[in-house]
Amino acid sequence: MTTPRWEARADLLVVGTGVAGLTAALRARELGLRVLVVTKAAGEDGNTRWAQGGVAVVLPGEHDEGDTVDAHVRDTLVAGAGLCDEAAVEAIIAGGPAAVARLRERGAVFDAAPTGGLARTREGGHSAFRVVHAGGDATGAEVERALLAAASDGRVPVLEQHVAVDAVRTPLGQVCGLLVLDGNGVPGVLSAPAVLLASGGLGQLYQATSNPEVATGDGLALALRAGALAADVEFVQFHPTVLYTGRGARGRCPLVTEAVRGEGAVLVDATGARVMRGVHPLEDLAPRDVVAAAITRHMAGAPGGVDDHVFLDATGISDFARRFPTVHAACLAAGVDPAGEPIPVAPAAHFACGGVVSAVDGRTGVTGLYAAGEVARTGLHGANRLASNSLLEGLVVGTRAAEAVAADLALGVLAKPSASAAVELPTAPVADRDSLQRVMSRYAAIGRDAEGLAVVGSVLDLSTVDRKLDGRQLVEDAALTVAARALIAAAAEREESRGCHVRTDFTERDDARWQRSQVVRLNPSGQPVLADPVVARGVA
Ligand SMILES: Cc1cc2nc3c(=O)[nH]c(=O)nc-3n(C[C@H](O)[C@H](O)[C@H](O)COP(=O)(O)OP(=O)(O)OC[C@H]3O[C@@H](n4cnc5c(N)ncnc54)[C@H](O)[C@@H]3O)c2cc1C
Known part of the structure; x- marks a missing residue:
C-alpha cells in the first residue's frame, strides 16, 4: 500500500x-x-x-x-x-x-x-x-x-x-x-x-x-x-495520406489533410496512374477506409514488388500555400514543393x-x-x-x-x-x-x-x-x-x-x-x- x-x-x-x-x-x-x-x-x-x-x-x-x-x-x-x-x-x-x-x-x-x-x-x-x-x-x-x-x-x-x-x-x-x-x-x-x-x-x-x-x-x-x-x-482508422518521409518512419508523421483532395488533388502512383479510378464512385473522395485500403493494395501490387508510398498530385491547386499553410510547411521541411511536384504519401494510424x-x-x-x-x-x-x-x-x-x-x-x-486512506x-x-x-x-x-x-x-x-x-x-x-x-x-x-x-x-x-x-x-x-x-x- x-x-x-x-x-x-x-x-x-x-x-x-x-x-x-x-x-x-x-x-x-x-x-x-x-x-x-x-x-x-x-x-x-x-x-x-x-x-x-x-x-x-x-x-x-x-x-x-x-x-x-x-x-x-x-x-x-x-x-x-x-x-x-x-x-x-x-x-x-x-x-x-x-x-x-x-x-x-x-x-x-x-x-x-x-x-x-x-x-x-x-x-x-x-x-x-x-x-x-x-x-x-x-x-x-x-x-x-x-x-x-x-x-x-x-x-x-x-x-x-x-x-x-x-x-x-x-x-x-x-x-x-x-x-x-x-x-x-x-x-x-x-x-x-x-x-x-x-x-x-x-x-x-x-x-x-x-x-x-x-x-x-x-x-x-x-x-x-x-x-x-x-x-x-x-x-482503427488509417489516414490515407500522411507525408511519406522515407522508409521506416516512426512516431508522429505530418498529415496531409483530406481537404487537399476535397479541393481537387488526386492520388497517383509512380507512373502517374490514378490510384482511385474505378475503385469507388467518389474516387479520391471515397470514405477513408476505402482510400487507405486501395492505396495499400496498390502499393502491394506495384511493379517490382511492394512499394511503400504513392503520390498526391496537388499541383492544380493554385493557392496551396495560403489554403494549406500547415501542410505546405511540412512538405517544404521534407524537401517537397507541392506547387511543382506530387507529394509522397502513405497511410498511417489515425483514429480509434x-x-x-x-x-x-x-x-x-x-x-x-x-x-x-x-x-x-x-x-x-x-x-x-x-x-x-x-x-x-x-x-x-x-x-x-x-x-x-x-x-x-x-x-x-x-x-x-471519503478521506483516502491508502491506495x-x-x-x-x-x-x-x-x-x-x-x-x-x-x-x-x-x-x-x-x-x-x-x-x-x-x-x-x-x-x-x-x-x-x-x-x-x-x-x-x-x-x-x-x-x-x-x-x-x-x-x-x-x-x-x-x-x-x-x-x-x-x-x-x-x-x-x-x-x-x-x-x-x-x-x-x-x-x-x-x-x-x-x-x-x-x-x-
Ligand atoms: C493529425 C490529425 C488531424 C486530425 N484532423 C481532424 C479534423 O480535421 N477534424 C476532426 O474532427 N478530427 C480530426 N482529427 C481527430 C481529432 O483531432 C481527435 O479525435 C480529437 O481532437 C480528440 O480529442 P480528445 O479531446 O478526445 O483528445 P485529445 O485532444 O487527444 O486530448 C487527450 C488529452 O488527454 C491527456 N491524457 C491522455 N492520457 C492521460 C493520462 N493517463 N493522464 C492524464 N492525461 C492524459 C493528453 O495529454 C491530452 O491532454 C485529427 C487527428 C489528428 C491526429
Missing part, C-alpha cells in the same frame, strides 16, 4: 485537455461545479491541436443547397459501414450547430468565405461542402487555443504533467477519484464523485501514426480496469473508432465514470469515422457529459468520496513498446489475417512482464499492452472485412454474422476478453 503524498478534491475530475475535456470542464464550471482538469503533458498536447481539416456541421442558413442535418447523418451511417448506433448519430450530429456556436462564443475564429458566412470544404465520404475550418488547415490549433484561453479566463484549474494511473473506487465499485502521479512520479489522490475520461486515442499502437506521443490509450485501459466495457476496438462504451451524454456502465471524445465509443463512428466528425463529437458529448454529471450529482446517485499503485502486464509497435504495424494494420494476429499475441506473450505502474512510461506501456490485446482479440474473432477492419483471409463483408459490435472487458486476471454476446447485445 502507498499512502498518497498529496490530495485534492473536486466535484468533477477531467482527464485530458483536448476538445472533449476542456469543453466539458468549461460547461461544468458554468453549471457551478468545482472542476479540476489533469493532463499528463502540457495543456496543448493531444490530438486536438493537430486536427487540420475542420469540423463537419450543417449550420442553419450556411450550407450547400439541399444539404441537411439528415444528409450529414446519412453520410455518417454509410461511412460507419453498418455498425453505427443510429440514435447516437442523430443526437450528436443534431447537436453540432449549437456546439459550434458555443465554441465560437468562447473565442474560436473560423475562416470566413469571401461571400460572407463561414468558408466550407468537403472531405471524403461527405456529400456536400460542410466542413468548417480555421487557419486554412489549422483547425485543431485554433480550437485548442480558444478552449485553453477560455479555461484560463474561466478559472478552470489545469494540473499539467500529472498522469492518471487508475480510478479510485468504493467497495461497491463506484468511481470516486483518481490515483495520479505528478511530474516527479510522486503518487497522489484526487477525490471526486465523478471522473470524466477525455484522454484521446491510441495511434501510438503503431510505428507510424498521425497522433502525437500522448496517444497511448491510457483512458481505455483505466476504464477497463475500473470495470467498464469497450467496443469496436478492432476499428471504438473505445469505452458510453452514451451520448458520456455515461458509462460504471457509476461515477464518464467518457467523451476519442476515448469513448458512443456509436457515432461504427466501423469507420466520417472525416471531421470527431471534433464535433468532442464538443457535443463533452458538453452533455458535464450536464450529466451535474444531473447525477443533483440526484445524489454518485458516491461520496495501491496497480501492477499490470507491460509489453516492450518497440516490439509491440512493430508487430501491430506488420500484422494488425490494414490487411490482417488469423495467422498474423496470432503472431502479435505470441510476441506480446513473450515480451510482457508484470510491472508496478510507478511512472508515466509504464502507465503508457501498460495501456498500449491492454489496447493491443483487446484489438487483436476482437480483430481475430471478426472473420469478415468491414470499414477499417480489413481481413485478407475474409475479404467480404458478412452482415448475416457480423453486423454487430463486439464488446471487450477485462477478465479477473486483467486480460481483455470478448464479452458474452448477451452483454454485447446491450450495446447498440
Whole structure:
C-alpha cells in the first residue's frame, strides 16, 4: 500500500485537455461545479491541436443547397459501414450547430468565405461542402487555443504533467477519484464523485501514426480496469495520406489533410496512374477506409514488388500555400514543393473508432465514470469515422457529459468520496513498446489475417512482464499492452472485412454474422476478453 503524498478534491475530475475535456470542464464550471482538469503533458498536447481539416456541421442558413442535418447523418451511417448506433448519430450530429456556436462564443475564429458566412470544404465520404475550418488547415490549433484561453479566463484549474494511473473506487465499485502521479512520479489522490475520461486515442499502437506521443490509450485501459466495457476496438482508422518521409518512419508523421483532395488533388502512383479510378464512385473522395485500403493494395501490387508510398498530385491547386499553410510547411521541411511536384504519401494510424462504451451524454456502465471524445465509443463512428466528425463529437458529448454529471450529482446517485486512506499503485502486464509497435504495424494494420494476429499475441506473450505502474512510461506501456490485446482479440474473432477492419483471409463483408459490435472487458486476471454476446447485445 502507498499512502498518497498529496490530495485534492473536486466535484468533477477531467482527464485530458483536448476538445472533449476542456469543453466539458468549461460547461461544468458554468453549471457551478468545482472542476479540476489533469493532463499528463502540457495543456496543448493531444490530438486536438493537430486536427487540420475542420469540423463537419450543417449550420442553419450556411450550407450547400439541399444539404441537411439528415444528409450529414446519412453520410455518417454509410461511412460507419453498418455498425453505427443510429440514435447516437442523430443526437450528436443534431447537436453540432449549437456546439459550434458555443465554441465560437468562447473565442474560436473560423475562416470566413469571401461571400460572407463561414468558408466550407468537403472531405471524403461527405456529400456536400460542410466542413468548417480555421487557419486554412489549422483547425485543431485554433480550437485548442480558444478552449485553453477560455479555461484560463474561466478559472478552470489545469494540473499539467500529472498522469492518471487508475480510478479510485468504493467497495461497491463506484468511481470516486483518481490515483495520479505528478511530474516527479510522486503518487497522489484526487477525490471526486465523478471522473470524466477525455484522454484521446491510441495511434501510438503503431510505428507510424498521425497522433502525437500522448496517444497511448491510457483512458481505455483505466476504464477497463475500473470495470467498464469497450467496443469496436478492432476499428482503427488509417489516414490515407500522411507525408511519406522515407522508409521506416516512426512516431508522429505530418498529415496531409483530406481537404487537399476535397479541393481537387488526386492520388497517383509512380507512373502517374490514378490510384482511385474505378475503385469507388467518389474516387479520391471515397470514405477513408476505402482510400487507405486501395492505396495499400496498390502499393502491394506495384511493379517490382511492394512499394511503400504513392503520390498526391496537388499541383492544380493554385493557392496551396495560403489554403494549406500547415501542410505546405511540412512538405517544404521534407524537401517537397507541392506547387511543382506530387507529394509522397502513405497511410498511417489515425483514429480509434471504438473505445469505452458510453452514451451520448458520456455515461458509462460504471457509476461515477464518464467518457467523451476519442476515448469513448458512443456509436457515432461504427466501423469507420466520417472525416471531421470527431471534433464535433468532442464538443457535443463533452458538453452533455458535464450536464450529466451535474444531473447525477443533483440526484445524489454518485458516491461520496471519503478521506483516502491508502491506495495501491496497480501492477499490470507491460509489453516492450518497440516490439509491440512493430508487430501491430506488420500484422494488425490494414490487411490482417488469423495467422498474423496470432503472431502479435505470441510476441506480446513473450515480451510482457508484470510491472508496478510507478511512472508515466509504464502507465503508457501498460495501456498500449491492454489496447493491443483487446484489438487483436476482437480483430481475430471478426472473420469478415468491414470499414477499417480489413481481413485478407475474409475479404467480404458478412452482415448475416457480423453486423454487430463486439464488446471487450477485462477478465479477473486483467486480460481483455470478448464479452458474452448477451452483454454485447446491450450495446447498440
Ligand atoms: C493529425 C490529425 C488531424 C486530425 N484532423 C481532424 C479534423 O480535421 N477534424 C476532426 O474532427 N478530427 C480530426 N482529427 C481527430 C481529432 O483531432 C481527435 O479525435 C480529437 O481532437 C480528440 O480529442 P480528445 O479531446 O478526445 O483528445 P485529445 O485532444 O487527444 O486530448 C487527450 C488529452 O488527454 C491527456 N491524457 C491522455 N492520457 C492521460 C493520462 N493517463 N493522464 C492524464 N492525461 C492524459 C493528453 O495529454 C491530452 O491532454 C485529427 C487527428 C489528428 C491526429
